[in-house]
Amino acid sequence: MNIDLSTLSAAERLTLFLRALYESRGYCLFSMNRLEEYSLYVENMNFLQSRDIIVFSDLDGRLMALKPDITLSIAKSINGDSASLEKLYYHENVFRAAPHAREYREIPQTGLECIGAVTDYDLAETLYLAQRTLGAIDENYVLDVSHLGFVSAVMEAAGADGALCEKLLSALRRKAPHELERAAKKGGLSGEASEKLARLAAVSGDFESTLAEAETLCSGRKAKAALKALHNICAPLDQTRLRLDFSIVSDMQYYNGVVFQGYVQKVPNPVLFGGQYDLLLEKMGKTGKKAVGFALYLDGIGRGYGEPRALPPRATVLYDEGEDPGRVFAAVNAEAAKGLSVRAVTDPNDILGTLIDIRKGEKNA
Amino acid sequence: MLNIALPKGRLGSTVYAIFAAAGYPALGMPETDRKLVYENAECGVKYFLVKPSDVATYVERGAADVGVAGSDVLFEQGSAVYELMDLGVGRCRVAVAAKNGFADDPSAPLRVATKYVNTARDYYKKLNREIELIELHGSIELAPILGLSDVIVDIVETGGTLKENDLSIVRVIREVSARLIANKTSYRFKQGEIAALVKNLESRGGEGK
Numbered sequence: 001m002n003i004d005l006s007t008l009s010a011a012e013r014l015t016l017f018l019r020a021l022y023e024s025r026g027y028c029l030f031s032m033n034r035l036e037e038y039s040l041y042v043e044n045m046n047f048l049q050s051r052d053i054i055v056f057s058d059l060d061g062r063l064m065a066l067k068p069d070i071t072l073s074i075a076k077s078i079n080g081d082s083a084s085l086e087k088l089y090y091h092e093n094v095f096r097a098a099p100h101a102r103e104y105r106e107i108p109q110t111g112l113e114c115i116g117a118v119t120d121y122d123l124a125e126t127l128y129l130a131q132r133t134l135g136a137i138d139e140n141y142v143l144d145v146s147h148l149g150f151v152s153a154v155m156e157a158a159g160a161d162g163a164l165c166e167k168l169l170s171a172l173r174r175k176a177p178h179e180l181e182r183a184a185k186k187g188g189l190s191g192e193a194s195e196k197l198a199r200l201a202a203v204s205g206d207f208e209s210t211l212a213e214a215e216t217l218c219s220g221r222k223a224k225a226a227l228k229a230l231h232n233i234c235a236p237l238d239q240t241r242l243r244l245d246f247s248i249v250s251d252m253q254y255y256n257g258v259v260f261q262g263y264v265q266k267v268p269n270p271v272l273f274g275g276q277y278d279l280l281l282e283k284m285g286k287t288g289k290k291a292v293g294f295a296l297y298l299d300g301i302g303r304g305y306g307e308p309r310a311l312p313p314r315a316t317v318l319y320d321e322g323e324d325p326g327r328v329f330a331a332v333n334a335e336a337a338k339g340l341s342v343r344a345v346t347d348p349n350d351i352l353g354t355l356i357d358i359r360k361g362e363k364n365a
Numbered sequence: 366m367l368n369i370a371l372p373k374g375r376l377g378s379t380v381y382a383i384f385a386a387a388g389y390p391a392l393g394m395p396e397t398d399r400k401l402v403y404e405n406a407e408c409g410v411k412y413f414l415v416k417p418s419d420v421a422t423y424v425e426r427g428a429a430d431v432g433v434a435g436s437d438v439l440f441e442q443g444s445a446v447y448e449l450m451d452l453g454v455g456r457c458r459v460a461v462a463a464k465n466g467f468a469d470d471p472s473a474p475l476r477v478a479t480k481y482v483n484t485a486r487d488y489y490k491k492l493n494r495e496i497e498l499i500e501l502h503g504s505i506e507l508a509p510i511l512g513l514s515d516v517i518v519d520i521v522e523t524g525g526t527l528k529e530n531d532l533s534i535v536r537v538i539r540e541v542s543a544r545l546i547a548n549k550t551s552y553r554f555k556q557g558e559i560a561a562l563v564k565n566l567e568s569r570g571g572e573g574k
Contacts, residue, residue: 100422100442142553175447175552176544205556243553247447263553268427269445270549 010306011108011298015091017136018110018296022089025125027112030088034095036073038063044072046251047280052097054104066095071277071293074113080286085116111274111295115281118290123233123258123276126292130262130272131238133296137271137305138264142241145207145234145260146248148275149226154200154218158184158193168197175247177201200246207234210244226257233258254280260294266304272296314353317344323358331358367410367558370424370432372417376455380433380543381412383452387565409558421446421546430551431559437520437541441483446546449563455543457522459484461535464509467516478508479518488518488538506530 005013019029038055045051047069054066067073070092078086089112098105112129114122127143134141151172155165164187171179177198184194196217203214214227234242250259255275262272274294281289317331328344335342335356343352369384371377381394389410391403404411415423420434421444433452434444437459459481469475471494478499479485489496499514506526508514516535527533545566547559 099445140554144553175449175547176451177449178451179448204552263550265550265554268425268548268550 007312011302014136014298014301015110018133019089019091021132021136022112022129025087025129027087027089030074030077030090030113032067032070032073032077032090032092034067034093035064036067038065040072040076041065041068044254044280044283047072047254050097052104054095067092068094068096070094070109070111070295071113072280074293075115075277075280075284075286075291078115078281078286078289080281080284080289083117085114085118085122088113088115105299108298109295110298111293113291113293115291115293116289118276118278118292120229120232123292124236126274126294127233127237127258127260130260130274130294131241133294134262134264134272135241137301138266140265141262142243143237143260143262143272144204144243144245144248145230145258146244146246147226147230147258148250148252148256150214150218150223150230151200151246151249152252153220153223153226154196157218157220157223158189158197160184160187160189160193160197164189169249169252172197172201172247173249175201175204204245204247205243207239207242207244214244214246230258250275252279254283258292262294262296264301264304267300269300271300312339312341315340315342315356316351316353317342317356317358318348318351319344319346319358321346327358331356366406367431367555367562368413368429369410370413370415370420370429372420372433372435373414374417376417376433376435376543377414379454380452383454383566383569384410384412387562387569389562389565418442424546424548427548427550429548430555431545431547431562433543434546435541436544437481437484437539439544439546440539441481443483444546445549447549447552448544449547449559450545450566452543452545452566455541457520457541458534459518459538459541460521461488461516461518461538462506462509462521462527462532463516463535465531465533467509467535469515475516476514477516477518478505478514480505481518484538485518506532 041048041053053068055063058064070090074088091110093106094109095104095106114126131143134143155168160168167183168180171183180201181194181198184197200217203210211227211231248259248261255277256279257276259275261270263270272294276292278290281291315335317328319328332342332344371380389408391405391410391412393400394403394412401414402411413423413429417435418438420432421438421442423429424432424446425444435455439448474495474497476497476499477485478501480502482498482500485498499508501508505517505519508517509532510530521527521534552559
């Protein structure tokens, strides 16, 4: 079968490109059912971006959900006893509540998960694939990285824990230095610690110079080790499109190490989310395994980068109701072979494009 | 060019004065006529004047790169934007208020009239207090006077309107002030311009005023 790629939409071409890209790095396609047992989400609610889930009772009484997330299902499916490195990619739809609207949306998502004996090479390769993924949408992209080990080391050094830590992380996500400083002071932290936490929100920019700035914020062993690890992982990447930004704070019950988000110029919010989530596997009892992955949300991309698909010119075969189907087939096939998009109708008022009128055995333009 | 969404009205005028003093004036501002867009190509800014409660939407969806919105609106709408700076103006409080002498009856759901439904729901959920929300869009103070609600959750600036209507504050939920907000993608692709704006606003002493 020959497929004319020009007939595909931008999203379809992107999906094909990404499939080839991920398979070139040893990833296998992972297909799954759209349903998952609700209990998986109850046990890992904080892993999800939203608690709004479409739930229903299955015929056997089990509570089921339309998947709001893919990573949890893949992590669940991994054999905890296997020593092999699992490299899986997917193209699935997830069901989530739309922000600011009381309705659910079906969101197409493409992503990959690398689970098992994940090394620094695997982390670097995942970030590399994230960069290539974003670059396939728009060469003017940025990938922001952070390291949760560093963020938690800064919090620890400042003396913040428990509820105060949650408040500080919430302000950090919003890049609100004034809120960080206020919360820190209200929480009884020293002026110096409060000022450093406020600076953490503003540390953002090209990777190398921002890394040097980050080193001045915390000199503890744990913080140094986190920055060193981040440097090693990011060194092989395209530095021109790489940024360091500590406002990327995923849930620390599940995520650890490197976390990242991707942006393209024509979409007003991040389109790619990823990170290292060894703690999720540990929580699932799959100890000794590490994991990293990312998901690309395709719903916002269509608006920014969708292009009108070049539809083939249309034609209509007009025939009498009692006409021999074989004669209609022949007329339709003849026009379709010319590359036209052909419909066969009996109503003279339902003509689109070129008219092929076989009622009279004539062809009219 | 930095696209800036400013709130119309009194807060917008105050905020524009801060921006102008920081080196970002625009001819004709503030609001001399029905114009909604003002540009200063030399300074690299274009101002949009929008309804105060819509500023965060313009910024979140990328129609504006930055904007100024009240922290009450940001919390209520749960806007996914960066909150780069407290401009220190537009100070007020979101508070629970009731008729003078009000005593809560815990044996029945509390009737709460407000336009801040998410804020009120969040606040009473934390208190584990069952409520009946009544969404209103103006003259909220009337609700307890007419027996429509037991309490209101609303913005309180001086407390003058409450006093005149025989109402008083029961509890302050949060302090409010105007915040400089930024779109997440713009923050990446226009970081130089946004950082310069923050620096200039800070250096004219906007923060914490």
